[in-house]
Structures are given as C-alpha cells and as structure tokens.
Amino acid sequence: MRVPLERKVLNENDCLAAALRERFKRNGTFCLNLISSPGSGKTALLERTLEGFDPARRVAVLTGDIQTDNDARRLARYGFPVRQITTGGACHLDARMVERGLEGWPVDDFEILFLENVGNLVCPTSYDLGEDARAVLLSVTEGEDKPLKYPATFHHADLMVLNKIDLLPYVPFQAALACENARRVQPDIEIVQVSCTSGQGLDVWRAWLEARL
C-alpha cells in the first residue's frame, strides 16, 4: 500500500526554527546567520563589528565550531555576551543547538543576535535557525566560482560579504566576476565588499546591519 506524503525531512528543525523566529520577531531582535567556508573571516568580521559597537548596545553572539572555544574567547574580549556551541562533530548548527545555546540568556532584550555557523558551505544551508537574514562570506583567496559550485548556499543568502579585499592586488581574484556569479545564482542578493584588516567597506556592512534593526 503506497501512502503519499509531503513531509519535510527537517520538519522538526523547521518547527523549532519557526518558534525561534517568532520569539525574535516579538522582541525586536534581528538575527543573522553567518555562513562560509572555514577561514573566510566570519570571526574576524564579528570582531570588527563588535569593536565598533557602543558598549551599551544589546548585541550577542552564538558561535559554532566542531571543537574548541577559541572563537568565543576571541569574541568575548569586546564585552558583549558570547557563547560557544561546540557541535562535537556536526558540521552545521541546527535550531535545537541555537535554542539550547540561548538558555538562560536575556534573549528578549537583544537587538542583534549573530549566529556564526560552523565553517562549511554545504550542510549549514539546509538548517533554518530562525534567522531573519542569512549572510554568506566569500574571501578573495577563494575562487570566483564558489557561488556556482555551491549554488544552494548562495541561493538562500540575502547578503554576500566579499572579504579580505585588501589582498586584491596580490591575488588573481576578479571581484566583479565573483559578484556576477553570485547574482546569477541569487539575482536579489546584496553584496558588500570589506576588509577586516584595513577596515575598508565596514561602514557599508554596518549600514546594512543598522538598516535591518
């Protein structure tokens, strides 16, 4: 007997994510899910972002890694609440990990919550974390064709942050081609170009964030 179904495989994750999204919306929290390959600069971008915030701002970070709390220690120096989620092998964050990571925190009070996903351009794509927006980072030491090689990730992103642009004079990376590739996969994607070393473009990135609050 064949029973037709339309059950989403990640239904449970999606339900938890929907509850998180509703909670963020109710409290006016803007939640951003940051996705990239390992080493594209997610933590560096967050360091520069936190560094630029007035200490009175209500900003928090959940940062995911397979092992170590190195990123949380790096980010905690800026005085904002930061927690590490150590996935113990899982190559992505899921909504359950985020829900647990938020336990005991005054989430209702946050204006911005950053979710730094595990460095991976594949698996995080499938897992809704309840975020309001998804940003994918690409650095100029990677290939311009990353959006074409990982279309699912870029297709689901609202923003592409092209990072390490201070290195453009030293690498054969064509920024315009990378942007064109991202727009082929996701015509509505917004793009900001930054360097977390020189600070170039960070004002545009901050303006993008502030416009969402």
Add this chain to the structure above:
Amino acid sequence: MSIAAAVLDAVRAESGLHGGAHATRAGLRIGELSGVEPESLRFCLETLVVGDALEPLTFDFEIRPWTRRCRDCGLEFRVLDYNPACSACRSPRTDPAGGAEMELSYLELEEP
C-alpha cells in the same frame, strides 16, 4: 548523516501514524538546491538502516529541478547554466520557485 537520521525519524513517525505498519520503501523528493547530494544521502541511509528495526527498507529518489517563476509571463521554468532570466520571454524579473525540496514523498507499507 544527520539528514539521513532525520529521514529515518520521519519514516518512523509516519509509519507510527499508520498503525505501526512496516515500511518497505520510502520515496524522497530532493531538490537540486537542497544542499543534499542524493548519492551521499543514499549511502548514509543504507548504512543507518542495517541492523535497525526499519530493515528491510529501500529508498526511491525523485530529483526536483531548480526552477524560477517569471513575474511577467508567469512561466515556471528550469534554470539552466545558472541563467535566472525567463526561458520563454527573457524577462529578468523572476522569483525562486522549486529546487529546495527535501521531503518524504511516499511510503510503501506492508498490509496489516
């Protein structure tokens, strides 16, 4: 592997909703933009099923294409060569439609 585990949880839940009947075959609908590589998923599923109460269970994959819908002519078209423009009227004004699916589409259950 965690997606494969979620598939098997979904099979268990749906069999439970149908009186606990044993499922012999599960249909999966996987979109080209789901972020899932079907052959890797099949390998993980077959590995997890061995020795499990779900055994014997086989899987049938239906791959769904990456599509967009044209705002001007209404056509839902397949995206080829990453070209987001409408394949009929060439309009660049198109929206995401299909390809992100990751669903359990059917179960074949043994008759009680």
